[in-house]
Amino acid sequence: MTTPATRLTVFSIREGRNGSIWVRAGRATMNADGSLSLELDVLPLDGKLHVRETTERPAERALTH
Numbered sequence: 074m075t076t077p078a079t080r081l082t083v084f085s086i087r088e089g090r091n092g093s094i095w096v097r098a099g100r101a102t103m104n105a106d107g108s109l110s111l112e113l114d115v116l117p118l119d120g121k122l123h124v125r126e127t128t129e130r131p132a133e134r135a136l137t138h
Contacts, residue, residue, distance in 0.1 A: 079103055079126055080100070080126065080127035081100060081101035081102070081103065081109070081124050081125065081126060081127060082097060082099075082100055082101070082124070082125055082126075082127045083097075083098045083099040083100060083101050083111055083113065083122050083123070083124050084096060084097060084098055084122070084123045084124075084125065085098045085115065085117035085118070085119075085121070085122060085123070086121070086123050087118070087119070096115065097114070098113055098114060098115045098116075098117060098122060099111060099112045099113035099114045099115070100112050100127075101124050109124065
């Protein structure tokens with residue numbers, strides 16, 4: 074369940090020669106009314122965006138602490 078405190082990441086997913094290519098497109102914030110606010114760093118070529126709960130890999134976590 075997504076709550077206002079949940080961190081969300083926005084991706085643009087393109088099909089490549091060897092499978093899907095996930096490009097980080099920005100972040101999303103859940104509002105109190107359940108809607109999402111998006112902050113995009115890039116725009117998708119096909120107009121499609123995918124939103125997921127943010128998960129950090131150990132190397133990324135080490136860089137932020």
